Amino acid sequence: MSFVFRPLARAASRAHSAKRFASTSATSAAPTASRGRLGAAVVTGAALTLLAYGALQSNRAEAEAGAVRFPASSGKLTGERIVSLGELEKHTHTGSLWVVIDSKVYDVTNFAKEHPGGSKVLLEWAGKDVSKLFWMIHPGTTLEKHEYDTVVFVGKLDDDAVEKFAMTKSDEDRDIEKAKAALFGVDSVASISDFERYAKDCLSLVAWAYFSTGADSEDSLSENAAAYTRVFFRPRIMRNVQGVDASTEILGYKSSIPVYVSPTARNGWGNPEGEVAVAKGAGAGGILQVLSHYASRSLEEVKAAAREGQEIGWQLYLSPDREKSAQAVRDAVAAGAHSIWITADTTILGKREVERRMLAEATPTPNGKPLTRTPVVYSNHELNMSWDDINWVKKLAPGLPVVIKGVGAWEDVEEAYKAGADAVVLSNHGGRQLNFAEAPLKTLADVNKFAPQVLGQERFSIFVDGGIRHGTDVLKAVCLGARGVGLGRPFIYAATGWGAEGVEKAIMILREEIEIGMALLGVTKLDQLGPQYVDTSKL
Numbered sequence: 001m002s003f004v005f006r007p008l009a010r011a012a013s014r015a016h017s018a019k020r021f022a023s024t025s026a027t028s029a030a031p032t033a034s035r036g037r038l039g040a041a042v043v044t045g046a047a048l049t050l051l052a053y054g055a056l057q058s059n060r061a062e063a064e065a066g067a068v069r070f071p072a073s074s075g076k077l078t079g080e081r082i083v084s085l086g087e088l089e090k091h092t093h094t095g096s097l098w099v100v101i102d103s104k105v106y107d108v109t110n111f112a113k114e115h116p117g118g119s120k121v122l123l124e125w126a127g128k129d130v131s132k133l134f135w136m137i138h139p140g141t142t143l144e145k146h147e148y149d150t151v152v153f154v155g156k157l158d159d160d161a162v163e164k165f166a167m168t169k170s171d172e173d174r175d176i177e178k179a180k181a182a183l184f185g186v187d188s189v190a191s192i193s194d195f196e197r198y199a200k201d202c203l204s205l206v207a208w209a210y211f212s213t214g215a216d217s218e219d220s221l222s223e224n225a226a227a228y229t230r231v232f233f234r235p236r237i238m239r240n241v242q243g244v245d246a247s248t249e250i251l252g253y254k255s256s257i258p259v260y261v262s263p264t265a266r267n268g269w270g271n272p273e274g275e276v277a278v279a280k281g282a283g284a285g286g287i288l289q290v291l292s293h294y295a296s297r298s299l300e301e302v303k304a305a306a307r308e309g310q311e312i313g314w315q316l317y318l319s320p321d322r323e324k325s326a327q328a329v330r331d332a333v334a335a336g337a338h339s340i341w342i343t344a345d346t347t348i349l350g351k352r353e354v355e356r357r358m359l360a361e362a363t364p365t366p367n368g369k370p371l372t373r374t375p376v377v378y379s380n381h382e383l384n385m386s387w388d389d390i391n392w393v394k395k396l397a398p399g400l401p402v403v404i405k406g407v408g409a410w411e412d413v414e415e416a417y418k419a420g421a422d423a424v425v426l427s428n429h430g431g432r433q434l435n436f437a438e439a440p441l442k443t444l445a446d447v448n449k450f451a452p453q454v455l456g457q458e459r460f461s462i463f464v465d466g467g468i469r470h471g472t473d474v475l476k477a478v479c480l481g482a483r484g485v486g487l488g489r490p491f492i493y494a495a496t497g498w499g500a501e502g503v504e505k506a507i508m509i510l511r512e513e514i515e516i517g518m519a520l521l522g523v524t525k526l527d528q529l530g531p532q533y534v535d536t537s538k539l
């Protein structure tokens with residue numbers, strides 16, 4: 001069986017534009033599986049949509065929750081031969097099965113039987129350049145860190161073959177190339193939300209659907225941002241506001257503004273450099289980046305791109321295989337993680353219906369095909385988490401701050417504090433998990449009301465994320481006691497359009513807006529802010 005290319009590619013393209021109106025996302029946009037550097041793209045956008053939809057939605061708990069990390073390299077990938085197209089075409093059957101990734105030819109004949117994604121898909125794409133599809137599905141370290149003896153690096157494609165694959169592009173690839181070429185200089189970006197607007201056309205349908213959508217009918221997603229619009233300031237005047245300074249410390253790390261990069265999976269879908277581009281921008285802008293457990297780039301790669309003194313936090317999804325999680329934490333510590341952020345709101349994957357609709361409409365089930373009754377696996381994460389896990393991680397990462405991300409009720413802020421967490425993130429995962437989980441700003445207001453004793457503590461910080469798009473949003477959270485705030489989608493979109501400079505520009509925009517806001521509120525330092533500066537009565 002092979003995938004239907006053209007008609008579906010057109011359907012995908014239609015859905016791509018349709019989607020722009022479908023999501024109620026207050027933010028949005030999603031990166032493309034495509035890595036620009038991979039060049040060749042025999043795989044069409046529609047086929048990718050179909051495969052990625054099937055693979056990522058059905059086989060695995062979540063695209064952002066499904067990547068297997070490989071242990072240290074077994075050093076098997078050592079081939080040196082130059083392979084022609086003619087030779088490649090001879091290896092397209094179960095007896096000899098080759099695929100091309102990044103112009104490198106791999107013999108996966110024996111690996112096919114043990115491939116976690118099944119042998120069928122490898123046979124389907126035998127003899128082809130699968131770079132784009134491969135990088136949509138697999139973590140960035142898959143090839144370097146693999147532990148299989150059965151993946152054999154045969155050699156490199158010859159120039160003719162590379163050129164031929166490079167010329168084979170889908171309509172979607174061409175649209176994205178055009179959109180990227182049409183982007184203006186990053187200096188002209190005026191606001192954080194503009195990054196989303198401009199990034200949209202630079203993203204594949206799959207990527208856009210993945211990044212932009214939220215759970216169910218996206219009520220939490222829209223409420224996250226809407227909550228900020230119901231809080232107004234009570235500015236004070238006739239003060240000396242020379243020398244406004246928006247800098248602070250986030251878990252001991254000096255930060256130019258009270259903002260950090262929230263962990264988001266698969267940044268490589270938007271920009272070939274992925275989280276490396278984000279790291280360069282975060283370094284230039286002087287803020288902390290927290291790397292997702294399911295990042296497209298490894299912590300080692302990101303650290304290598306970081307500047308002197310720049311720190312990177314690392315986010316953990318707990319696995320039921322505790323030894324696997326323990327090893328992942330040890331690896332992060334060895335790679336120099338600044339802090340460990342345990343995400344607790346993703347035991348089971350939320351149902352992102354808008355994403356499903358977009359992808360299904362792009363590659364619909366043929367009429368008459370019987371109902372699929374294969375059970376969907378919703379989670380490969382630990383379902384049995386407890387507050388003791390904080391100490392468990394602390395022992396694995398001695399001396400590093402441990403943060404609980406995904407807190408949605410003031411009572412759990414207290415629990416985290418008592419259990420010894422160094423910080424919490426009030427978050428509903430950008431509206432992607434439990435729909436109707438309340439806006440994190442509301443949870444913060446509740447902390448002020450019901451658990452004020454945990455605010456302003458030296459040993460305990462409260463962070464907030466979700467829907468933050470302006471400096472004034474940041475200041476509202478700081479007024480209510482947040483040490484800092486995280487932004488997720490905006491940094492993906494900024495990197496999609498403009499790479500590291502986009503991320504740096506996003507930080508510059510926030511800094512300018514925060515400084516203007518502080519001066520107009522009548523303060524010069526963040527610690528002068530407090531609940532007296534905001535009216536939360538309509539929250």
Ligand code: HEM
Binds near residue numbers: 059121
């Ligand atoms: C050549 C070396 C390859 C290696 C070492 C490899 C390794 C893996 C691993 C470790 C997984 C599990 C990943 C996870 O759960 O996140 C996986 C899943 C998968 N792979 Fe591969 N793979 C290779 C090639 C390919 C190719 C060429 C394709 C397609 C053309 C492919 C398609 C898939 C699919 C569809 C899944 C299932 C994803 C899911 O369930 O979420 N793989 N592969």
Ligand SMILES: Cc1cc2nc3c(=O)[nH]c(=O)nc-3n(C[C@H](O)[C@H](O)[C@H](O)COP(=O)(O)O)c2cc1C
Binds near residue numbers: 429431489490
């Ligand atoms: C595409 C996408 C992927 C995400 N992946 C992760 C992840 O891997 N780990 C995690 O803890 N949170 C993840 N999040 C949640 C973010 O860290 C953050 O809570 C959320 O994006 C904040 O909302 P915002 O996008 O409105 O700023 C993801 C969010 C998005 C949009």
